[in-house]
Amino acid sequence: MFVQIDNISKQFQTQSGNLTVLKNININIDRGEFVCIVGASGSGKSTLLRQIAGLDTPSSGEIRIAGVPVKGPSPDRGMVFQNYTLYPWLSVQENTEFGLKLQGVSKRERRERASYYLNVVGLSDFARCLPNELSGGMKQRVAIARALVCEPQILLMDEPFGALDIHTKESMHEFIIDLWQRTKITILSITHDVEEAVFLSNRIFVLSSRPGTVKKEMTINLAERGANIKRHTIFQDYRDELMVLLRQYGAEGLVAAKV
């Protein structure tokens, strides 16, 4: 197994006491998979992703990537956030090179690698632009190029398309599927968008409301991932099944919160 999330739990100390956010999470991911984690708001999705990224440590349990325990952040794990997190004063090219600069990669190699990945995301013509000259979808493609340029083993995405309008979001779905198929990179994304999860993933993990536990694992078998698939019965059946599961586990959480 490439990613092993082995029985992790996470508690936060808050003013009102100990808050258990994640409980006994077990997830295994193979190299090259596209996995989505879905759950109601507050189910701990971002917290889980932060543990995998090494930005925070689980209270118990262990996460291993390619057999190596996660002890902190690493360029091996590329992160993409909802709000792009581009530096507004740097050009698209400079934003894309940024991680490499931190790693001390030479100027020439930075240029070459960033240009390569800007080409991968279809933004070569915008290399000299500043972020505020780009649309939301383009900014997110820069953020993806910036993550890919460090050639991570896994791309971790936290609600990456949550801030985009519906049409841009749909074109980004097609873009990321194409990119995944071309690069064969392992992707782990979190979302509460049911259609997004079904369209993108080969497996989906459904979390319960807080404390987040894995309630269900769904395998998605779609013959093709073109835009038209969303009109097919098989897609709609998966979507309906996932919606029912989210309603069920979200409602359980609401009941639990009241007792």
Ligand SMILES: Nc1ncnc2c1ncn2[C@@H]1O[C@H](COP(=O)(O)OP(=O)(O)OP(=O)(O)O)[C@@H](O)[C@H]1O
């Ligand atoms: N550093 C922290 N200290 C205390 N509580 C925290 C901390 N980080 C997260 N939480 C709590 O953990 C719970 C889960 O938060 P998290 O952001 O992981 O959920 P989520 O599923 O990603 O939610 P959303 O879909 O709304 O983004 C929330 O109740 C949040 O308040």
